Amino acid sequence: MLELLAGVGAPFADLHARLWETGAIPPRTLDLCRRRIATLLGRAVDGALPGPPPGVGATPGQIAALPAWPTAPAFSDDERAGLAFAEQYVLDPHGFSDADLAGMEARFGAPGVAALALAAAVFEATARFAAAEVA
Amino acid sequence: MTGRVAPPPGATTPFDHVPAAWAAFNRFYGTLWSAGRVDQPTKEVARLRNARRTGCGICKNLRFAGARAAGLDEAGVALIADGFETSALPARWKLAIRSTDALLALPAPIDPALRAAMRAEFDAAELAELTLTVTTAIAFSKAAVTFGAPPEMPVLEVPTPAPDGAVA
Numbered sequence: 673m674l675e676l677l678a679g680v681g682a683p684f685a686d687l688h689a690r691l692w693e694t695g696a697i698p699p700r701t702l703d704l705c706r707r708r709i710a711t712l713l714g715r716a717v718d719g720a721l722p723g724p725p726p727g728v729g730a731t732p733g734q735i736a737a738l739p740a741w742p743t744a745p746a747f748s749d750d751e752r753a754g755l756a757f758a759e760q761y762v763l764d765p766h767g768f769s770d771a772d773l774a775g776m777e778a779r780f781g782a783p784g785v786a787a788l789a790l791a792a793a794v795f796e797a798t799a800r801f802a803a804a805e806v807a
Numbered sequence: 808m809t810g811r812v813a814p815p816p817g818a819t820t821p822f823d824h825v826p827a828a829w830a831a832f833n834r835f836y837g838t839l840w841s842a843g844r845v846d847q848p849t850k851e852v853a854r855l856r857n858a859r860r861t862g863c864g865i866c867k868n869l870r871f872a873g874a875r876a877a878g879l880d881e882a883g884v885a886l887i888a889d890g891f892e893t894s895a896l897p898a899r900w901k902l903a904i905r906s907t908d909a910l911l912a913l914p915a916p917i918d919p920a921l922r923a924a925m926r927a928e929f930d931a932a933e934l935a936e937l938t939l940t941v942t943t944a945i946a947f948s949k950a951a952v953t954f955g956a957p958p959e960m961p962v963l964e965v966p967t968p969a970p971d972g973a974v975a
Contacts, residue, residue: 676935679842683835683970684939690831696824714914765952766862773811773953783824785812789950790822790832796946797939803913804942806934 674720676807687794689722696787697780701751703729705758705788706795707738712762713799721798753779754788761792810955821954836943837970840871843936845929847871847967848879850937852900854944855887856907863948864956873967881962902928903937910941 674681692699703724710717723729730738734751737744741755757776760767776785812821822829840850851874858866870884886894891904906925909917925934966972 676931677939678932678936680835680838680936680939683831683838687828687831687835690828694825694828712914761949761953765949768811768953770811773955777812782812782815782821786821786824787828789812789953790825790828793943793946793950794832796949797943800910800913800942800945801939804910804917804938806938807931 685722688798691787691791691794692722692724694783694787696783697754697791698750699724699728700730700734701754702788702791704734704738704741704747704751705754705792707735708741708755708758709762709792709795710799710802711738712759713796713803715799715802718798718802750779757788758792758795761789762796810957812954822950833968833972834970836947837968837972839936839940839943840873840968841970843940845933845937845940846877847873848877848883849899849903850874850940851879852883852887852896853903853907853937853941855884856904857911857941857944858948859887860908860911861945861948861952863951864958864960865951866944866948868960868962870962870964871967872964875964899928906937907941907945910938911945 674685677684691702706717706723707730717723731746734746737746741747741752747755753776760772773785776788780788814821815823818824820829822832840847843850851871854871855867857863858869870879883896883900886896887900887904891901894901896904902921902924905921909915909921929937
């Protein structure tokens with residue numbers, strides 16, 4: 673992907689790198705959201721873009737169980753909450769209620785919700801770009 | 808961008824809770840808008856098409872100054888609506904609208920005729936730039952929806968995003 677983007681490729685890669693460094697949301701939760709959003713748009717994650725640091729991303733067991741995330745035992749409650757947020761964000765953000773956002777803020781804090789929303793947006797933009805297959 | 812998730816004190820958006828990542832986004836988005844090869848009115852037409860389709864109360868009322876200075880006036884903006892195909896909009900802008908609609912519909916397949924028309928109008932680098940501009944607009948307009956927009960907002964001209972600036 674980056675080879676298509678000329679001058680904007682470096683700041684785009686840097687943006688991806690920064691998502692894992694906020695300290696506001698666990699990288700594993702973000703990685704699960706990244707993978708789920710890519711799947712929703714019919715893609716796999718782009719390995720050329722910065723991912724989570726080694727050892728803190730989604731586990732192989734979680735990756736295998738991701739299609740069944742609402743009920744699979746491989747995920748913590750926080751991870752499930754992150755995945756639910758990511759799906760709602762991509763599919764129907766108008767469906768978020770005030771109570772949904774209040775619940776997310778109670779769980780993750782405002783910085784955590786901000787970090788999750790920013791990451792969801794970047795992951796969606798990236799996956800949608802890849803799905804467009806402009807090359 | 809305020810509403811259901813409060814920004815930090817003195818800030819304007821919840822994204823200011825994660826300042827380094829937000830600054831990285833602004834560098835990226837500012838580069839995309841200000842250092843790109845595609846003319847700003849074409850990108851602005853696509854951005855506004857998404858804003859209307861996504862129902863982002865903030866995005867649809869913002870106007871980037873560079874596009875306005877380059878000729879996209881309110882009469883033109885008003886045509887970015889149902890029936891645009893038979894409107895007086897330039898063919899290039901109509902193509903940008905059709906492309907935006909297709910990108911919103913992903914992962915549904917993109918019409919091969921639309922792909923061919925886009926490749927005839929834009930070279931490979933321009934097509935990548937325009938596509939990433941639109942997919943970024945699609946994704947980030949949802950943040951404004953998620954965080955909550957004011958019920959009414961006037962049309963507001965803002966500076967075109969630049970690498971050292973912030974998105975309004």
